[in-house]
Amino acid sequence: MLVTTSYNPSAELVAEAARLSVLYGGRNVPRKKYSLELLRRNYKDSSVLLVTREEIRYYEEDHPATFFHPSMSLVRIKRMQRGEPDLLIEASGAVSGDRIVDCTAGLASDAIVFSYVVGMEGRVTALESEKIPAMLIQEGLVQYQSEIPELNAAMRRIEVRHTHHLSYLQQLDSQSVDVVYFDPMFRSPIEESHAISPLRHRANDEAVSLASIAEARRVARKSIVLKENRDSSEFARLGFEHVLRSTTKTTYGVIRLC
Numbered sequence: 001m002l003v004t005t006s007y008n009p010s011a012e013l014v015a016e017a018a019r020l021s022v023l024y025g026g027r028n029v030p031r032k033k034y035s036l037e038l039l040r041r042n043y044k045d046s047s048v049l050l051v052t053r054e055e056i057r058y059y060e061e062d063h064p065a066t067f068f069h070p071s072m073s074l075v076r077i078k079r080m081q082r083g084e085p086d087l088l089i090e091a092s093g094a095v096s097g098d099r100i101v102d103c104t105a106g107l108a109s110d111a112i113v114f115s116y117v118v119g120m121e122g123r124v125t126a127l128e129s130e131k132i133p134a135m136l137i138q139e140g141l142v143q144y145q146s147e148i149p150e151l152n153a154a155m156r157r158i159e160v161r162h163t164h165h166l167s168y169l170q171q172l173d174s175q176s177v178d179v180v181y182f183d184p185m186f187r188s189p190i191e192e193s194h195a196i197s198p199l200r201h202r203a204n205d206e207a208v209s210l211a212s213i214a215e216a217r218r219v220a221r222k223s224i225v226l227k228e229n230r231d232s233s234e235f236a237r238l239g240f241e242h243v244l245r246s247t248t249k250t251t252y253g254v255i256r257l258c
Contacts, residue, residue, distance in 0.1 A: 001026040002045050006052040007033070017051045024049070024135050049135075056139050058132055066132070068140020070151065073112035077151050080116070088181075089117050091244055091252040092225045097121040098178040101219075103165035103212070104128075108137040108158065110183055110227075115154035125159045127168055134162035169215035180216035182208050183227040213238050217255070224255040 003026035005013045021028035026049055029039060036048050036059060050057045050065075057065040076086055088110060094100060096119045102111040105126035115124040128134040141155040161168060169180070184207060208226065216224045228234050230251040235243050240253030 001047045001049055002039055002043055003028045003049045003051070004031045004036075004039060006050065007031060009051075010053075013051055013053065020049060020051065020056070020139070024131075055143070056136065058136060066136065068107060068136045068144060070112055070144065070146060070155065071107065071109045073109040073116075074146060074148065074151060076113050077116050077148060077154070080113075081148075081150070086113060086117075087244065087246070088113060088225070088227070088252060091254050092179045092181065092223050093256075094118060094179050094222075098222070099176070100124045100179045100181065101165075101169070101172075101177050102126045102181045102183075103169070103208075103216075104181075104183050105137060105160070106133060106183065108141060108155075108160075110181065111158050112141075112151065112154050114179075114181070115157050116150060120153075120157070123159070124157065125161060125168075127161050127163055127165045129162075129164040131162065134160060138162075166209065166212045166215060169212065169219055172215075172219040174218050175221045177219055178222040179225065180220045180223075181225045181227075182212070182216075184208055207234065208238060210238065213255075217257070220257055222256075222258055224257070226253040227251075228253065 003017050003021040005017050009031065018028050020026065029043060040046055040048065046061045048059045050059060055067050057067045059065050080086055094114055094117050098118045099122060100114045100118060102114065102124065105111055105128040108126050111124050111126040118124060126137065128137065138160045141158050141160065144155060146152055226235065226238060226240050227250055229249060230246050235253040240255055242254040242256065244252050
């Protein structure tokens with residue numbers, strides 16, 4: 001992976017590119033006047049991490065740029081601030097002070113909503129098994145600035161782990177978290193967004209395993225939640241007895257533990 005900057009970078013951007021190349025194992029190359037395509041040819045590397053003043057963008061081959069954006073979490077938090085309910089929060093029973101494990105973070109939209117709800121006294125750990133999405137959310141949650149202070153604070157509180165959820169759950173003590181959440185969003189393109197779509201080829205497309213659900217039952221105190229197509233057979237296969245009614249293509253299955 002090449003790491004470079006936008007044209008005419010400031011000293012801060014140059015330093016940021018150097019930091020990211022060391023942290024994520026990329027090759028730091030000066031942009032000069034070269035196009036990204038020319039840099040790829042010169043260094044024989046198809047993947048580029050581009051550092052700009054606005055955001056960090058990841059390019060690979062002919063795929064569109066992938067970047068962090070809070071996506072629907074921004075809209076959902078605005079709705080909750082107006083007193084409207086959120087279906088995921090209702091399904092999970094999450095409240096202020098809860099500890100949440102998001103096992104399939106993707107680009108962290110649901111983790112942000114959870115973090116907003118559980119507040120400063122709670123804790124959200126977002127797990128992502130794939131390197132590039134994990135990198136983008138690790139940096140994006142720290143750097144992205146919205147017009148909503150509460151959203152910014154929620155993003156900053158999330159702990160990101162680049163790891164597979166099963167190995168992480170196996171390390172937790174029994175009944176040590178409140179909610180365990182699964183959203184295997186890349187298994188089938190139920191919902192698309194400009195931020196997520198370019199990343200689909202980079203995602204872990206494995207189904208949630210029975211072993212992962214067994215570990216989730218062991219570590220969770222309150223609930224386990226699965227987001228899936230509303231007609232999905234995954235709910236029955238994994239033992240989710242309560243499936244919420246929904247007018248959209250997706251819904252939540254819940255295993256209530258208390």
